[in-house]
Amino acid sequence: MADQDTLQSRLVHLDLKGAPLCLSYLEKVLPLFRTFGATGLLIEYEDTFPYQNDLKTIRAPHAYSEDNIKDILKLAEDNNLEVIPLVQTFGHLEFVLKHQQFAALREIKKYPMALCPSHHDSVTIVCKMIDQVIKLHPQVKHFHIGCDEVYHLGLCEACTQRMIKESLTKDQLFFEHVRNVAKHIKAHYDSITVIIWDDMLRYSEMSIILNCGLGDLVEPMVWHYLPKFILPASLWDNLSAVFPNIWIASAFKGATGPKSVITNILYHLDNNNSWLDTVQLVKRKFKNIKGIAVTGWQRYDHYAILCELLPQGLPSLAICLKAIKQGTLGPNDLGQVAKELKFLTPIPFNPFISPEIPICEFPGSEIYQLTIEYVHTEAAYNELFALDGMTAWMHEYNVQRKFINPVHVEPLLGRAISILDSYHSLDKKIQATFRHVFVDGVEEEWRACFITPSIQRLEAFMEKARSLLYSDPETALCEEMNVE
Numbered sequence: 096m097a098d099q100d101t102l103q104s105r106l107v108h109l110d111l112k113g114a115p116l117c118l119s120y121l122e123k124v125l126p127l128f129r130t131f132g133a134t135g136l137l138i139e140y141e142d143t144f145p146y147q148n149d150l151k152t153i154r155a156p157h158a159y160s161e162d163n164i165k166d167i168l169k170l171a172e173d174n175n176l177e178v179i180p181l182v183q184t185f186g187h188l189e190f191v192l193k194h195q196q197f198a199a200l201r202e203i204k205k206y207p208m209a210l211c212p213s214h215h216d217s218v219t220i221v222c223k224m225i226d227q228v229i230k231l232h233p234q235v236k237h238f239h240i241g242c243d244e245v246y247h248l249g250l251c252e253a254c255t256q257r258m259i260k261e262s263l264t265k266d267q268l269f270f271e272h273v274r275n276v277a278k279h280i281k282a283h284y285d286s287i288t289v290i291i292w293d294d295m296l297r298y299s300e301m302s303i304i305l306n307c308g309l310g311d312l313v314e315p316m317v318w319h320y321l322p323k324f325i326l327p328a329s330l331w332d333n334l335s336a337v338f339p340n341i342w343i344a345s346a347f348k349g350a351t352g353p354k355s356v357i358t359n360i361l362y363h364l365d366n367n368n369s370w371l372d373t374v375q376l377v378k379r380k381f382k383n384i385k386g387i388a389v390t391g392w393q394r395y396d397h398y399a400i401l402c403e404l405l406p407q408g409l410p411s412l413a414i415c416l417k418a419i420k421q422g423t424l425g426p427n428d429l430g431q432v433a434k435e436l437k438f439l440t441p442i443p444f445n446p447f448i449s450p451e452i453p454i455c456e457f458p459g460s461e462i463y464q465l466t467i468e469y470v471h472t473e474a475a476y477n478e479l480f481a482l483d484g485m486t487a488w489m490h491e492y493n494v495q496r497k498f499i500n501p502v503h504v505e506p507l508l509g510r511a512i513s514i515l516d517s518y519h520s521l522d523k524k525i526q527a528t529f530r531h532v533f534v535d536g537v538e539e540e541w542r543a544c545f546i547t548p549s550i551q552r553l554e555a556f557m558e559k560a561r562s563l564l565y566s567d568p569e570t571a572l573c574e575e576m577n578v579e
Contacts, residue, residue: 104387297330331380341384
């Protein structure tokens with residue numbers, strides 16, 4: 096069971112760099128977060144924040160307005176949810192460094208991921224970003240400055256020369272940049288606690304951690320999303336030697352593949368249960384494990400396509416938060432979650448093997464259902480193009496020579512017509528439902544990534560099959576009716 100003084104902060108991560116949510120949907124879903132057991136939101140705006148002045152280039156066309164941000168904060172306040180903004184300030188800065196205006200700040204000229212910590216404008220730019228975000232979040236008590244996965248570090252000419260001149264290691268280069276950013280926040284907003292991701296400290300030796308100079312400036316948030324942990328055994332002793340307080344981060348979706356469409360609840364429940372077990376083992380090393388962020392990534396990085404959408408992950412979030420809040424799941428808890436989300440059929444813990452589309456009704460449930468329907472349709476699509484009839488008798492070698500036996504082609508054509516109908520049905524549902532949940536552009540992207548390519552391939556196959564089977568288009572339609 097979870098201790099009363101452990102994991103009191105339970106944050107739901109809103110990854111707004113992918114499929115940003117419209118305010119009318121947030122109004123419906125934030126009360127559910129509170130019902131599930133959340134106490135706060137970790138909001139990663141990225142380019143959806145309304146940056147102004149010389150940062151205006153950063154904001155996306157679909158960015159929220161300042162009034163939108165105020166409305167989001169009011170909705171959070173109405174539901175007793177603390178808001179912690181997350182602004183990347185070192186790595187994962189594609190949304191800034193992709194612009195020509197800021198390209199000079201890149202660590203490697205052709206890669207827009209990591210900031211050069213030796214460039215004289217780097218700290219200035221990220222601190223301006225922080226200042227603008229805090230200005231619209233005047234009540235904020237915690238601020239997350241990211242700093243994870245800084246894969247390009249100490250590689251540019253400025254950094255290498257500086258490392259030689261000042262006898263710095265890459266670790267020290269990293270620490271100094273984080274210190275400068277954290278000190279800015281401490282100097283201008285002394286009541287705010289700064290949080291960073293832990294992974295750039297994760298494999299450092301104790302002697303390096305002891306000299307990082309961050310102990311009184313930041314609190315690490317240790318993230319791990321696998322069901323079975325592979326964190327280094329020395330991590331907890333190393334962190335506790337410097338940091339009295341830490342946070343942890345699990346996942347409720349968006350951690351099983353950059354193209355995943357539906358959420359494996361069991362996978363994420365196992366991850367959160369592993370975290371609960373780990374907390375019991377390591378909590379005495381720290382003054383406080385202050386809370387947990389249950390992350391829900393909607394794209395892996397700025398350039399990746401969308402993965403699982405928030406409505407698809409809501410049942411997983413509900414179950415994981417209930418387990419975290421209580422320390423375990425009781426025999427009646429799943430029934431309670433099903434009641435809250437109005438499931439009339441069992442919640443599929445692994446929807447990949449669920450033969451039916453669940454019957455349920457919660458904010459965004461239509462999207463939850465259609466994404467499962469999509470996976471069923473995609474399975475039929477993949478099966479069609481893997482059939483022996485397709486790979487052997489409809490091989491391109493035979494097609495080019497028009498060396499085709501209709502007995503093999505006609506059944507393939509019939510299946511293709513049926514699957515195409517399913518994709519068109521899904522396409523209509525997407526157009527009818529996405530606009531009520533997401534900002535403009537999400538529907539277009541999802542259809543372009545997951546629906547349109549399959550439709551185009553099916554149509555190309557059908558055109559090819561018809562040209563081989565029938566010389567008269569009208570005859571083709573009559574014959575297809577008989578095939579179906």
